[in-house]
Amino acid sequence: MHTTSFQTFRFACIYMLTIPLAFMIPPLIATSGYQGWIGMVIGGAVNIVLILGTYKLGKMTAGQSWVDFGEKIAGKWGHRAVLLLLVFWSVYYVSLDIEQFSLFYGTLYMRETPSWVLQFMIGVVIWVTTRWGFTTLVYIADGTFIIILLGIVFLLILFSADADYQMLPALLTHYDSSIVFNDVMSVISWIGEWFIFLFITPHIPFDKKTLRNLLLSNTLVTFSVLVTWLLVILNFGIHYGSQLKYPILQLIRGTSFTGLIGHADPVFIGLWATSMIIHDAFLIYVGVACIGHLLKLQEKKPLNAILVGTATVAAFQYSQNISWFQKELTEAGFISFWVVINGIPLYYLILALVRGQLGRKKVH
Amino acid sequence: MIAICFAVIAVFEWRQCKDKPSGGQKAFWWFFSLMLVWNLAANFIPWWPNPIRLIMYLLGWM
Numbered sequence: 001m002h003t004t005s006f007q008t009f010r011f012a013c014i015y016m017l018t019i020p021l022a023f024m025i026p027p028l029i030a031t032s033g034y035q036g037w038i039g040m041v042i043g044g045a046v047n048i049v050l051i052l053g054t055y056k057l058g059k060m061t062a063g064q065s066w067v068d069f070g071e072k073i074a075g076k077w078g079h080r081a082v083l084l085l086l087v088f089w090s091v092y093y094v095s096l097d098i099e100q101f102s103l104f105y106g107t108l109y110m111r112e113t114p115s116w117v118l119q120f121m122i123g124v125v126i127w128v129t130t131r132w133g134f135t136t137l138v139y140i141a142d143g144t145f146i147i148i149l150l151g152i153v154f155l156l157i158l159f160s161a162d163a164d165y166q167m168l169p170a171l172l173t174h175y176d177s178s179i180v181f182n183d184v185m186s187v188i189s190w191i192g193e194w195f196i197f198l199f200i201t202p203h204i205p206f207d208k209k210t211l212r213n214l215l216l217s218n219t220l221v222t223f224s225v226l227v228t229w230l231l232v233i234l235n236f237g238i239h240y241g242s243q244l245k246y247p248i249l250q251l252i253r254g255t256s257f258t259g260l261i262g263h264a265d266p267v268f269i270g271l272w273a274t275s276m277i278i279h280d281a282f283l284i285y286v287g288v289a290c291i292g293h294l295l296k297l298q299e300k301k302p303l304n305a306i307l308v309g310t311a312t313v314a315a316f317q318y319s320q321n322i323s324w325f326q327k328e329l330t331e332a333g334f335i336s337f338w339v340v341i342n343g344i345p346l347y348y349l350i351l352a353l354v355r356g357q358l359g360r361k362k363v364h
Numbered sequence: 365m366i367a368i369c370f371a372v373i374a375v376f377e378w379r380q381c382k383d384k385p386s387g388g389q390k391a392f393w394w395f396f397s398l399m400l401v402w403n404l405a406a407n408f409i410p411w412w413p414n415p416i417r418l419i420m421y422l423l424g425w426m
Contacts, residue, residue: 088415095415116366119366120369123370295388301380301381303374305374309366309373310399312366313407314406318416320410325416328416333420333423334416337419337423
């Protein structure tokens, strides 16, 4: 695969920005009000630790695939348990995305269409995209990155026109230290899964450029989500802002601009859906890499359909009780699960430290 | 229905594969059967646990 330095940056941005931009803001406004920015800034700083941990671990692989190398640190059964957990996590994450997208699209544009039809179609698209392989995902991300970045800049300029800046002092005057920890945990659960980039080896080597690119993408992701959160609050306030399911869509539709700009929501939805498909295809790629290693399968393509099918069926299950599904997304146990998963690089580093493998040039 | 559709796709893809060592065949069919049974149950049995429910069983005390 012909790689350039910034491909990791573009791919990481597309992967990490998609879901938080669409779904993270209303729950964060609901739980933290005006001080959500504190959770995001601290969460962004914690991400640096996670990225450094991922980099250190990735460097130790020395170009070997992570699914093979991890056994040398965590032992055969420990690593297999983690891989099995990652299979579950990747399928579960994709099922969340499928359900949230079908809810979003179904309630706004296709109200008469049964949800299982939307879920099935999205599942098939994800399956087809995953079959193309990791290299193709990176190239698709290359192409969509600049368009999505321009789209985000355009949105920010658009929404700043109607924002009520008199609310800005509230960001400093409203402060409750008792909720900061929960906010940070919530932010990390949304934008903390940097360990997933361990699976880019051996396609993309883990060197100082990769570290730089991941840190840059963390900065961009944190900044983008922060500014979007701010504009949602300045446009809608904290009460209405926390009630909205899809605030960015409401921002586009509610703008004082008319004509093409005021009706640009299908364009942005199309852009966003592309990045979501890349995001989910990479998750399935990771799941397939893990289960393929566990089952010692040379041919892994059929596993794509099994994992995507499982995720789609799980999304169908969620759609049978939507209010329960939406309530559970903000439960502490749910958030804890995500934070536990996102800490995987740190567990491996601790194990490597205990076993004296940190700092060695070659790990046996 | 969803489970059956993706199961058919998986079987079709497996049949297209050229290199199928016997150990790999066994492993694949075991995994396929397990997931097919699970997904069929999830598709048709209303109370069958979903991933969120499994997580909440483990961590719902938090």
